[in-house]
Amino acid sequence: DIVMTQSPFSLxxxxxxxxxxxCKSSQSLLSSGNQKNYLAWYQQKPGQSPxxxxxxxxxxxxxxxxxxxxxxxxTDFTLTISDVQAExxxxxxxxxxxxxxxxxxxxxxxxxx
Amino acid sequence: AVQLxxxxxxxxxxxxxxxxxxxASGFTFSNAAMYWVRQxxxxxxxxxxRIRTKPNNYATYYADSVKGxxxxxxxxxxxxxxxxxxxxxxxxxxxxxxxxxxxxGVMDAWGQGASVTVSS
Numbered sequence: 288d289i290v291m292t293q294s295p296f297s298l299x300x301x302x303x304x305x306x307x308x309x310c311k312s313s314q315s316l317l318s319s320g321n322q323k324n325y326l327a328w329y330q331q332k333p334g335q336s337p338x339x340x341x342x343x344x345x346x347x348x349x350x351x352x353x354x355x356x357x358x359x360x361x362t363d364f365t366l367t368i369s370d371v372q373a374e375x376x377x378x379x380x381x382x383x384x385x386x387x388x389x390x391x392x393x394x395x396x397x398x399x400x
Numbered sequence: 401a402v403q404l405x406x407x408x409x410x411x412x413x414x415x416x417x418x419x420x421x422x423x424a425s426g427f428t429f430s431n432a433a434m435y436w437v438r439q440x441x442x443x444x445x446x447x448x449x450r451i452r453t454k455p456n457n458y459a460t461y462y463a464d465s466v467k468g469x470x471x472x473x474x475x476x477x478x479x480x481x482x483x484x485x486x487x488x489x490x491x492x493x494x495x496x497x498x499x500x501x502x503x504x505g506v507m508d509a510w511g512q513g514a515s516v517t518v519s520s
Binding site: 288325327329331336337338339342343346348378380382384387388389390391392393394 | 435437444445447450462463464497504506507508512513
């Protein structure tokens with residue numbers, strides 16, 4: 288099974304700051320067939336279901352603000368949130384969907400400083 | 401609009417069985433891979449199971465933690481997906497989310513969840 292190592296566990300930020308969340312997979316998520324990385328990012332606010340933010344490592348889901356940026360390839364991936372807003376305070380998870388069983392990272396809690 | 405509505409959650413004792421359901425609407429269900437993801441109280445997300453579409457022979461996949469105890473199935477005629485959970489353990493206590501891949505190649509639609517508590 289592919290292991291996803293996500294860091295940091297939590298992050299305290301002020302509005303307007305930029306934050307980065309990292310995710311490392313135990314094997315490459317890059318498909319040689321279509322050159323896509325099978326890595327997604329989800330946001331979960333308290334009491335809500337998760338919401339897809341980014342798929343194929345860097346493609347923003349429709350309606351997601353452009354301050355959310357996904358990057359990386361192979362085994363190392365990053366979610367960057369520029370100009371953090373109060374509404375961005377949530378838990379963030381990476382997910383590999385390269386091979387079953389799919390696996391999530393442990394999550395990153397974004398809190399207000 | 402895409403909608404996933406789970407039902408059938410509840411309180412059961414260890415070693416008992418429970419079947420939860422998910423009603424889908426707002427997308428072409430027969431073309432969508434379907435999944436279950438769970439979240440134990442205060443914990444992170446755990447992928448549980450996946451079922452592919454008819455052209456992919458309704459292939460199923462499971463997390464190691466539930467393999468042999470849980471069974472995912474679907475009824476395309478009713479736009480429903482199910483999770484049969486047998487020999488339940490206390491560590492299966494969680495919110496169970498039904499999710500779908502409606503066109504992004506990944507789980508892009510989520511239900512509100514069904515709560516399952518396993519306790520004596």
